Amino acid sequence: MTATTRPGFKARSDAALANPTLKTAIDRTTGTAERKRAAALARFAEYEAARSRGSAIKDHVIANLDHYLEMFERNATASGAKVHWAATESEACDIVIRLCREAGAKRVTRSKSMLGEEIGLPDALGSAGIERVETDLAEHIIQLAGEHPSHIIWPAMHRTREQVAELFNADHKPPPADDEAASMVQSARHVLREKFLSADVGISGANFLIADTGATCTVTNEGNAELTTTPPRVHIVTAGIEKLVPSTSHAMALLRLLVRSATGGELTQYTTFHCGPKRPGDADGPEKMHIVLVDNGRSEMIANEFRDMLRCIRCGACMNHCVVYRQIGGHAYGGTYPGPMGAVLTPVLDGLAQSRDLPFACTMNGRCAEVCPVEIPLPTLLRAWRGRSWRAGLEGATMRAGLGAWAGLARRPGLYRMASGIGVRALRLLGRSGWIGSLPFAGGWTRHRDLPGPTGGTFMERYKAERGKRPEDRR
Amino acid sequence: MSARDSILSAIRTGLGGSRNDPAAIAAEAADLLAAPETIRPPLVAATPVDAFCEKSEALGATVDRIGSIDEVPASVGRYLEGQGLSAEIAVESAALFRDLDWGDLRPRLAVAPDAPAAVGLARHGIAESGSLVIHSGKETRILLAFLPLHHIVVLRAASIVSHLEDYAALLVGHETSPRNAVLITGPSGTTDIEGSYVRGAHGPGFVHVILVFDA
Numbered sequence: 001m002t003a004t005t006r007p008g009f010k011a012r013s014d015a016a017l018a019n020p021t022l023k024t025a026i027d028r029t030t031g032t033a034e035r036k037r038a039a040a041l042a043r044f045a046e047y048e049a050a051r052s053r054g055s056a057i058k059d060h061v062i063a064n065l066d067h068y069l070e071m072f073e074r075n076a077t078a079s080g081a082k083v084h085w086a087a088t089e090s091e092a093c094d095i096v097i098r099l100c101r102e103a104g105a106k107r108v109t110r111s112k113s114m115l116g117e118e119i120g121l122p123d124a125l126g127s128a129g130i131e132r133v134e135t136d137l138a139e140h141i142i143q144l145a146g147e148h149p150s151h152i153i154w155p156a157m158h159r160t161r162e163q164v165a166e167l168f169n170a171d172h173k174p175p176p177a178d179d180e181a182a183s184m185v186q187s188a189r190h191v192l193r194e195k196f197l198s199a200d201v202g203i204s205g206a207n208f209l210i211a212d213t214g215a216t217c218t219v220t221n222e223g224n225a226e227l228t229t230t231p232p233r234v235h236i237v238t239a240g241i242e243k244l245v246p247s248t249s250h251a252m253a254l255l256r257l258l259v260r261s262a263t264g265g266e267l268t269q270y271t272t273f274h275c276g277p278k279r280p281g282d283a284d285g286p287e288k289m290h291i292v293l294v295d296n297g298r299s300e301m302i303a304n305e306f307r308d309m310l311r312c313i314r315c316g317a318c319m320n321h322c323v324v325y326r327q328i329g330g331h332a333y334g335g336t337y338p339g340p341m342g343a344v345l346t347p348v349l350d351g352l353a354q355s356r357d358l359p360f361a362c363t364m365n366g367r368c369a370e371v372c373p374v375e376i377p378l379p380t381l382l383r384a385w386r387g388r389s390w391r392a393g394l395e396g397a398t399m400r401a402g403l404g405a406w407a408g409l410a411r412r413p414g415l416y417r418m419a420s421g422i423g424v425r426a427l428r429l430l431g432r433s434g435w436i437g438s439l440p441f442a443g444g445w446t447r448h449r450d451l452p453g454p455t456g457g458t459f460m461e462r463y464k465a466e467r468g469k470r471p472e473d474r475r
Numbered sequence: 476m477s478a479r480d481s482i483l484s485a486i487r488t489g490l491g492g493s494r495n496d497p498a499a500i501a502a503e504a505a506d507l508l509a510a511p512e513t514i515r516p517p518l519v520a521a522t523p524v525d526a527f528c529e530k531s532e533a534l535g536a537t538v539d540r541i542g543s544i545d546e547v548p549a550s551v552g553r554y555l556e557g558q559g560l561s562a563e564i565a566v567e568s569a570a571l572f573r574d575l576d577w578g579d580l581r582p583r584l585a586v587a588p589d590a591p592a593a594v595g596l597a598r599h600g601i602a603e604s605g606s607l608v609i610h611s612g613k614e615t616r617i618l619l620a621f622l623p624l625h626h627i628v629v630l631r632a633a634s635i636v637s638h639l640e641d642y643a644a645l646l647v648g649h650e651t652s653p654r655n656a657v658l659i660t661g662p663s664g665t666t667d668i669e670g671s672y673v674r675g676a677h678g679p680g681f682v683h684v685i686l687v688f689d690a
Contacts, residue, residue: 029670043516050514057507064500066486066493079652085479137676138667154667161669181668185676192677193588213652223621223663223678226655230617241482246504248643253507253514255639266516267604267639267660270678275652283568283616285654295482302489 009334009357016328017448021160026329029157033320036264037371044260054257055375058311061244062302068211068244069293075214079276081289086119092294093124096203096236099290100130103234105200111220111228112136113205114152114314115240115294118336118349121203133195135224137188144171150330152337153262153316158329192224202228202286204274206239207258207313208251209291215275216291217251219259219268229274235286237274241293242310248273254313257373261315297348305384309344311374318368318378324361327448333358340368340378347385356394359385420458427454511640516603523602523637528686530605534661535674536682540632543689547629548577550685551594554627555580558592558681565593565623569614572596572629586618592625597659600635600684601642606660607684608642610653617655626679628659632688 016022041047061068073083086092100108108130110116122143125132134143138156142149144167149155156164165179168187176187204225206216216237218225229235245251259265278285301310319325319339330338335346335355343358359382368378389395395403409416430436431453438446445451456462466474476484487493494500518526528538539550555562566572566582572594586593596615599608607628611617620626636642646652663678674680 025669029666032666032670046514046516053507053514060503060507063490064494064503066483066490067495067497067500069483069486085477085482087478087481091478135677136667137665141667154670156667157670164668181671182673184668185665185673189675189677196677197588213646215646215652215656221663222665222676224676226617226621226657227677230621230655241486246501246507248646249508249640250504252639252643256515263666265660267606267658269660269663271606271658271660273646273652273656274654275656276654279612279654281613282611282654283613284618285611293482295478295485299482299485299489302486 009332009355009361012332012334013328013361016332021163022158022329023327025158025160026326029151029154030320030326033153033263033316037261037317037320038264040260040264040266044256047257047260050253050256051373051375054254054313054373055311057245057250057253058313058374061246062242062307062310065241065244065302068246069241071211072209072214072244073293075212076276076291077214079214080279081214081276081291084290084292086292086294086296089119089294089296092119092238092292092296093121095292096121096238097124097128097130099234099236100125100128100201103201103288105130105234107131107133107195107199108201108203109133109135109196109199109228109232110139111202111204111218111225112139112155113203113238114149114336115205115238116203117149118240119238119294119296121238133192133199135192135196135222135228136220137185137222137224140188140192141167144168148331148336150338151316151319152314152341158331196224196227197231199228199232201234201236202230202232203236203238204229206237206243208245208254209239209243209293210248210251210273211244212247213273213275215248215273217248217255218272218274219255219270220272221263221265221269223270225270225272229272229286230284232286234288234290235274235277237289237291238294239291240298241295242298242312258313258315261317261371261373301348306344306348306381308376309341309348309381311376312341312345313374314341315373317371317373321367321371323363323365323367328361333361340382341376344378344381344385352385352389352392353394356385356389359383359389417458417460421461424454424458508640511638515638515640518602518637523635524632524686526602526637527600527605527635530602531661531682531684532605534605534682536605536661536684538684538686540686540688542687544571544629544687545575547572547594547685547687548575548580551627552578552580554625554683555592558625560592560625565590565619567593567595567615567619569596586616586622588622590623592627593619593623594627594629595619597628597630597684598634599642599645600630600686601637601639601658602635603638604658604660606658607682609657609659611655612653617657620657620659621678623679624675625681625683626659626662627683627685629685629687632686 141156208217435450520526565586597607665676
């Protein structure tokens with residue numbers, strides 16, 4: 001999917017900040033997620049060891065990715081599934097559409113998959129004239145609203161309960177009893193049930209691809225994966241090539257990290273391993289299973305500075321803990337993946353020229369890296385994009401002039417000290433109340449927030465004052 | 476060049492060549508599973524069975540302990556009565572159930588799309604997480620575990636394993652894997668609307684485990 005760069009990141013985030021209900025909606029979900037994750041990790045004393053091991057498992061897989069892909073292909077084929085390879089998003093969509101046509105599909109059910117969103121599968125199915133039924137509750141909501149997901153775990157988190165009720169009242173026959181969450185879930189259960197059972201093809205994603213069994217692993221809380229993949233004649237899986245793990249045991253080690261980091265649970269309600277089509281004599285299941293392995297920029301990341309990003313297990317903790325995401329929400333990012341991991345991935349998927357604002361929409365506070373269950377150094381990767389953007393000449397004249405002036409000062413220590421001395425005094429004057437509410441010539445910094453005023457002198461002034469003192473006397 | 480060849484060749488170029496040493500790779504992968512107790516939580520009770528029960532109940536499932544398979548119909552009857560449900564109930568077509576005396580209950584093989592309750596069979600329990608493991612097969616319909624509002628699951632206490640890896644170790648190679656293996660951990664639920672938890676999204680809103688302590 002290409003980024004919806006018009007009207008531009010700044011305009012999108014301005015609109016998000018001006019939206020009166022968005023902040024409330026984001027805070028409700030991310031706040032709960034943050035608390036639950038912290039509680040889950042407090043009960044998991046082995047977390048740090050599990051986290052290093054999880055990172056090592058993913059590194060091992062990436063270092064031997066060709067080996068594991070071939071092993072997976074061998075075992076999946078032996079289980080009766082057919083494996084397809086797609087280098088790009090359009091190749092992946094073409095394969096899925098062709099398989100749907102071969103199956104004579106009129107109605108397709110889909111169990112939430114971010115890879116499916118990444119390759120633009122919802123639109124591709126629509127263009128092919130195939131009815132698409134999203135079965136995850138949140139995906140159902142955004143399908144009705146004609147939107148894209150704003151979060152990788154809670155795609156509809158930008159909508160309040162009242163807004164969901166409005167959509168369901170217009171679409172569901174009969175409409176939900178009232179606008180309580182329970183009534184609306186009940187209504188969706190009823191409406192989607194008949195569609196599950198009459199679909200020709202079911203499409204799911206995969207959280208893991210198990211090399212030594214050829215199985216795909218999917219996690220859901222609602223139970224929509226089985227209802228999507230069992231009744232239809234054909235089951236299609238689309239998955240990124242970085243999802244490989246050596247065995248089911250390795251998947252289990254990563255599942256412990258994924259679920260705690262995503263929702264604060266210990267395991268999702270349904271952890272499903274799909275391995276091939278219906279066996280002879282099986283009481284239910286599809287006649288055919290297809291697995292589409294999608295590269296879409298991933299193989300290139302192996303050799304460049306973004307290789308660590310291939311460890312990502314899509315838990316969403318980085319965005320739940322991101323001060324920027326929590327102000328602007330997911331849609332402002334304009335790509336498939338929002339938040340810190342999205343700001344690293346979107347330039348890979350959509351090109352840096354389309355998305356150069358994203359690596360800059362970051363305070364470098366490091367919380368994302370701190371909460372990442374597979375130790376991805378997200379701020380370092382964002383900084384790498386900033387460097388590339390500079391080298392590619394994508395920065396505007398103001399930025400280049402500003403950085404040029406700073407570089408000139410930084411190379412002349414005397415001048416630098418004088419300038420920072422003036423700067424800190426000016427800021428102290430502006431921040432007499434302790435906070436700076438507006439800045440001349442830099443209103444963008446203070447339009448949506450206040451900055452804390454400086455409390456002391458410059459770094460060098462403090463350094464000189466403290467240098468002679470014993471540690472216990474230092475401020 | 477096919478997409479397959481171009482992807483694999485891009486990966487090998489990125490890696491600076493292929494290692495092509497399956498034994499060394501397998502040894503490394505095995506090392507990554509060493510000392511499992513250091514990377515997983517301990518059980519919440521002294522025995523796997525007690526830990527399984529404690530976890531299940533914490534997840535919102537209910538557990539009835541019985542002494543033999545013959546007591547399953549009585550246990551099912553007690554649950555249905557307690558929940559105010561009809562005695563007409565969907566039952567898995569397992570040989571184990573066919574020979575039971577269902578008494579006043581009216582077991583049916585068919586499971587309706589909006590079935591109030593169904594009785595199924597779990598292959599394993601997992602003590603670490605309180606999960607029930609269901610495998611698709613000749614005698615187990617996956618849909619029976621997903622369509623009803625109340626999922627009643629018969630589980631033999633002896634089939635409870637301790638940790639996730641203990642179950643995973645049973646799935647090695649495609650020959651040992653069923654089409655669909657699902658770990659059910661508590662009732663279906665969602666937090667998709669404003670993050671507030673609602674039970675019974677698409678799958679069952681209630682899970683009742685009948686734990687059989689037979690030899």
